[in-house]
Amino acid sequence: MFTLFNTLVYLLLLAVGLVLLGAVIYKSVAEGGDAAEHATAYTLAVAGSLLLVYGWMLATFLPGLAVRVRRLHDIGLSGKWLLGYYALYWVCFYWMSTSYMQFAEDGALEGLSGQQSAAAIWIVVRPMLLALALLSAAGIAAQQPV
Secondary structure, eight states: OHHHHHHHHHHHHHHHHHHHHHHHHHHHHHHTOOGGGGHHHHHHHHHHHHHHHHHHHHHHHHHHHHHHHHHHHHTTOOTTHHHHHHHHHHHHHHHHHHHHHHHHHTTTTTTOOHHHHHHHHHHHHHHHHHHHHHHHHHHHHHHSOO
């Protein structure tokens, strides 16, 4: 129930952020101004929605951790299994972000079409998704009775 409620709140916060950003974009288009004139409003809208989401993430991290440890204990595993999951997650996240920054610093993304830059970003993101899928498969396999 905790995960369902948490997911619904995340979706609600995402919707609020998108509505807020949409309102700012609508206002700038209605006024007929240049996008650069409304850069502060765009920045505040994005920062506000990110603040809501990250604030919620921070507020629910420890209760979520407690739920995950409890569920691991329900299937007879130690909560220490989460250490490996979080360690691999942060290694993959660090690798993905440094790879993306390397793309950006080298100018590899400049001058590419939208489809080409999406493909370049997919090359960076794909290994992290694979690692998370493997972690999920290992977790599902650990839940199967022997």
